Amino acid sequence: MxxxxxxxxxxxxxxxxxxxxxxxxxxxxxxxxxxxxxxxxxxxxxxxxxxxxxxxxxxxxxxxxxxxxxxxxxxxxxxxxxxxxxxxxxxxxxxxxxxxxxxxxxxxxxxxxxxxxxxxxxxxxxxxxxxxxxxxxxxxxxxxxxxxxxxxxxxxxxxxxxxxxxxxxxxxxxxxxxxxxxxxAQILSEMEIPEAYVESLPKNGRASLGDSIYRGITLESFDPEQFFSTVDMSTEHLVLDLKNRIEASIVIWKRKMTNKDGRSSWGSAVSLEKRELFEERAQTILLMLKHRFPGIPQSALDISKIQYNMDVGxxxxxxxxxxxxxxxxxxxxxxxxxxxxxxxxxxxxxxxxxxxxxxxxxxxxxxxxxxxxxxxxxxxxxxxxxxxxxxxxxxxxEQETEGEKKHPDGKQETTNSLDKAPLAKPADIVTTKRFSYIEKLENLGGLRSPTARH
Incomplete structure (x- = not known):
């Protein structure tokens, strides 16, 4: 064998x-x-x-x-x-x-x-x-x-x-x-994006996301939780489709910001500053998706990276x-x-x-x-x-024995530190600052991005 x-x-x-x-x-x-x-x-x-x-x-x-x-x-x-x-x-x-x-x-x-x-x-x-x-x-x-x-x-x-x-x-x-x-996630982030995947992408981020998702990301006051409330994620197929669209838009915006793509059809009137802001918001949505649905199948980008990867390690x-x-x-x-x-x-x-x-x-x-x-x-x-x-x-x-105390009248009282600890209110998501989304996501316990691990 x-x-x-x-x-x-x-x-x-x-x-x-x-x-x-x-x-x-x-x-x-x-x-x-x-x-x-x-x-x-x-x-x-x-x-x-x-x-x-x-x-x-x-x-x-x-x-x-x-x-x-x-x-x-x-x-x-x-x-x-x-x-x-x-x-x-x-x-x-x-x-x-x-x-x-x-x-x-x-x-x-x-x-x-x-x-x-x-x-x-x-x-x-x-x-x-x-x-x-x-x-x-x-x-x-x-x-x-x-x-x-x-x-x-x-x-x-x-x-x-x-x-x-x-x-x-x-x-x-x-x-x-x-x-x-x-x-x-770290290994996949280090793999090169295949040219075959790039060639299959639409000409701009809006075409990749669709009008409704694009509007949700480009709103003046962006709230990730509110965005998710407006998107249908009732089935695994819909969640995977959203992940594919978000990842494709991130690749498009990143390549435009670094001028790696020379195709004239990819030209856009969107400023570099706004494109950077939209890409950051899309990254936030992608991280939250991976946190909420850890068992979701691999995206089209992940599959393409694995298929065309030449690094054995x-x-x-x-x-x-x-x-x-x-x-x-x-x-x-x-x-x-x-x-x-x-x-x-x-x-x-x-x-x-x-x-x-x-x-x-x-x-x-x-x-x-x-x-x-x-x-x-x-x-x-x-x-x-x-x-x-x-x-x-x-x-x-053994833990119960250590946690038991006796009253003066001989009765036992079980103490529980969790009962005494006040419940902390989760931090609100602030949307007024430009670079607040990733930080607030991490404060709420979201998965760290691969680049933030080092």
């Missing part, structure tokens, strides 16, 4: 040998993507991976990642000669972006598998197949996950300890998701971070399924199923300082810290 895959990589997936295959970068990217699909594609339950799947994943992903060990750069180094003279020579070392990100991604990989292992001994929820579900009474799944087994919980719901443990696991996976998203980093992002989102969705089933026992008549997954998109992302982000990146190289249900129960009970 390994010989066959090695042959496909060398041939660029052109088994005729005619030299019409894809580039080495794309072939390696496809190999990592296909491997992840075969290993994680049917992770339909919250349960550990089998030992066979784990062994296959580790063996084959190590084999595919090994190419990065030979992608090097020259750096100066001091060397002392036999006669004691210090000389500066050039030596090779692994390229900086690979040296920084490959260990971090391996760490996130191990953490996700470890989180799945934590569900080994749980017995408070289980799954039934579609055939078993048809023979039971009760509410049916009404969302688009009809192929997944249905989660079942006890009639009185999960215990409080299990519920809090699931929330703890969800938060842990969410941290992995955000880290993988940040790395993937970037191809490995992008595909590896993308499949880890996908796996983290899948695990979070499975946890949401269990929490949703538990909520049905508390309220048998909830709203539509869309509310169940809203927390995946609306959960605020904490903005890290440069020092905090560097500390977090360093922590990825440490052993993963996870907590099984039994561990969590012991920790939870």
């Amino acid at each position: 390994m010989k066959e895959r090695f042959a496909k990589l060398l041939l660029g997936e052109d088994m005729s040998g005619g030299g019409k295959g894809v580039s080495s970068a794309l072939a390696l990217s496809n190999a990592i993507t296909n491997l992840a699909a075969s290993i994680f594609g049917e992770q339909w339950r919250l349960e550990p991976m089998s030992s066979e799947r784990k062994a296959r994943w580790r063996k084959e992903i190590d084999w595919l990642l090994s190419v990065t060990d030979h992608i090097v750069e020259f750096v100066p180094s001091q060397q002392k000669s036999k006669d004691g003279i210090n000389m500066e020579i050039m030596v090779t070392r692994q390229r900086t972006d690979l040296h920084m990100n490959i260990p971090a991604l391996r760490k996130l990989d191990a953490m996700l598998i470890d989180y799945l292992d934590n569900f080994k001994d749980q017995n408070e929820f289980w799954y039934v197949t579609k055939d078993e579900e048809d023979g039971e009474e009760g509410p049916r799944r009404k969302d688009d996950k009809w192929w997944l087994p249905r989660v079942k919980v006890p009639a009185n719901g999960l215990s409080e300890v299990s519920r809090k443990w699931l929330q703890f696991q969800k938060e842990s996976v969410n941290q992995v998701l955000k880290a993988a998203m940040a790395i993937n 970037q191809a490995v980093l992008e595909s590896y971070s993308r499949i880890l992002e996908s796996l983290a989102f899948t695990v979070m969705s499975r946890i949401e399924d269990v929490l949703y089933a538990d909520s049905l026992t508390q309220d048998p008549s909830p709203g539509d199923a869309k509310g169940r997954t809203s927390s995946l998109a609306a959960e605020p992302v904490k903005l890290l300082t440069a020092a905090e982000e560097e500390a977090k990146r360093t922590s990825w190289a440490e052993p993963p810290t996870s907590m099984t249900l039994s561990d969590f129960m012991g920790w939870h009970l």
Whole structure:
């Protein structure tokens, strides 16, 4: 099997040998993507991976990642000669972006598998197949996950300890998701925009966005939240279409500002200052879209970058971070399924199923300082810290004991620091200052732009 895959990589997936295959970068990217699909594609339950799947994943992903060990750069180094003279020579070392990100991604990989292992001994929820579900009474799944087994919980719901443990696991996976998203966004931002994509763009930003979206962005008093309230984002297709339009307009405006495009048909009466302002607003909308809909498919720009990318190192980093992002989102969705089933026992008549997954998109992302982000990146190289249900129960009970106080009459009083802490009012979005949108988005907990991470 390994010989066959090695042959496909060398041939660029052109088994005729005619030299019409894809580039080495794309072939390696496809190999990592296909491997992840075969290993994680049917992770339909919250349960550990089998030992066979784990062994296959580790063996084959190590084999595919090994190419990065030979992608090097020259750096100066001091060397002392036999006669004691210090000389500066050039030596090779692994390229900086690979040296920084490959260990971090391996760490996130191990953490996700470890989180799945934590569900080994749980017995408070289980799954039934579609055939078993048809023979039971009760509410049916009404969302688009009809192929997944249905989660079942006890009639009185999960215990409080299990519920809090699931929330703890969800938060842990969410941290992995955000880290993988940040790395993937950074790598994609560093990839060159293919000329084929540029040639396919309309002649100006207005033609790309459409009249209604263009008016929303170019208003004198721009408010991102108000903009989203006027745009139909009821389906994934509409969200992806909006993302494609926004990204295309950003590319058009940037190229016009830097005079990289000489086509006369792209001429416009819009001033450079206004075009810069519109591009900044579009960037704000794009960041908020990625925050609200982390599971959205890749945009046309991302697909084009991956397809035409010739850098093997970037191809490995992008595909590896993308499949880890996908796996983290899948695990979070499975946890949401269990929490949703538990909520049905508390309220048998909830709203539509869309509310169940809203927390995946609306959960605020904490903005890290440069020092905090560097500390977090360093922590990825440490052993993963996870907590099984039994561990969590012991920790939870210990915390409760420490939080209990006694009254003079002998009664116990449980203190909760969260109850005492006042709720902070979110900052209002200021639209009077020209460069306030990105700053306010970060203050509200939005995802940082790739360039702001360094």
